[in-house]
Amino acid sequence: MESFKYNANPIKCEEGISLIIPAYHEKNRIMKSLNKYIPVLESTGLKYEIIVVIDGEDGTENLLNGIKNLSYYKPLMRLGKGGAVKRGFLLAKYSYMGYVDADGSLSAKDFENLLSSMKTNCCTIASRYLKNSKWINKEPLFNRISSRGFNFLVNALFRLHVKDTQCGAKFFNKKVIDKILPAVYVRNRTFDVSILYHVKRAGYKINEVPVTWNHDKNSNMPIKAAIIPMFVTILAIKIMNSRIKEYVPKFLYKVVSKFNFY
Template sequence: MRTALSIIVPAFNEAARIGPTLTALQAALPSIVPAWEIRVVDDGSTDDTGAVVEAAAAAAGDTRIVLQREPHRGKGGAVRAGMLASRGDLRFLCDADLSMPVTELPRFLAQVPATCDIAIGSREGEGARRVGEPGLRHAMGRVFNTLVRRLVLQGIEDTQCGFKMFTGAAADAVFSRITLDGWAFDIETLVVAQRLGLRVVEMPIEWHYRDRSQVSPVRDSLLMARDVLRIRARAARGRYDVPRDRAATEARSR
């Protein structure tokens, strides 16, 4: 049976949160899509993330929960590995903390591929709802997005939301080209998608802030700013350029 939907969950030291996320996804998916898999990409965790995933799959007797172990490279590296290993007709990037209610998922399925190749969750714009986010964190995010829009990627209000759906063909075309392993991989993903001529839409969602002790706002913001400059330099050198006729054929009929 073909897999209609692959859900890719990058996870680094998420032993405390990955169990409830898997439980929520398992409960919801049967009524949403007929054939699915959940692929947890363990990004070289040093805690029991992998063991929790294996235990959840064994307890449910469900082979559709897949653990993919990878060396630690960063979220971008984990997402890239998971997307390219998946065979779903549609592929959904899902943060391990499930900060978006799973009830939002059918809205993505209604858009891809009917109206677009890629639908990205957005915490900005009309209809979006942020719950519990500290004001300073939101302000820092808006400053960063302004930098992104001015330097490399116009027209996208929220590049960093961890919920994005791709057609299988779009995922293969995009993730075979991105190289960044860190947090800025989302930006490179969308830059490549634009250069490929793919249709990208933003989906306003409800999003709940979860404290992420792994994230250092100052350090990671500086690293992301550095990577934005790398993307800009690569774009200026034509690293992301693909002839439009070839790009459209490759990304939509692969």
């Protein structure tokens, strides 16, 4: 599932920013996000594109026609968050690329800070749990306990030394994505762990940026339903990159790769 030889020949491309937005039933929120982030993209002076990968059936695509530099992709079957982001990366054409959640929880100012950091770092991620991070509408206690427990386990297994693997805003140099993306198969929310694991394993540094995060209580991400698949998936990632991978039935990894929870 996860063991792979990294691509040594990244594809050359034009300088610019490719922003991927995975969208699962986001017709009530995506325009708020676009209205927040497009002016920031315009202010960079770089060429940019926005790729919305629509993974639901609520008519989100009907809102997107005619928006400058925006295209959308709607697959024939569910991809999950990780699958949607990966598809967006495969469609992206510019030298910098990243993804944000469609709910607009990231402020325009923090989005701008991430883009600035992206230009000098191979991998820049937003973090809700650094010393200078702040919350607007704090997440429920159950979510916070689950998040901190999950992050502790991830760091114990993969030694990422990252405070927040799951925050929905991450940016990369395209050469990094071209090198590691073939190794990333995870389709659910554990995609974030998988991609950061391979970033570090390939020898790149992960730069965390503190953000002010506005928790959306109407999130389409069912935490309780996703807990078990996420824990099973990170264990599968660990096993498939360990010495015991040869002794584990291959069909189990195919099963895990089908988990597509948002």
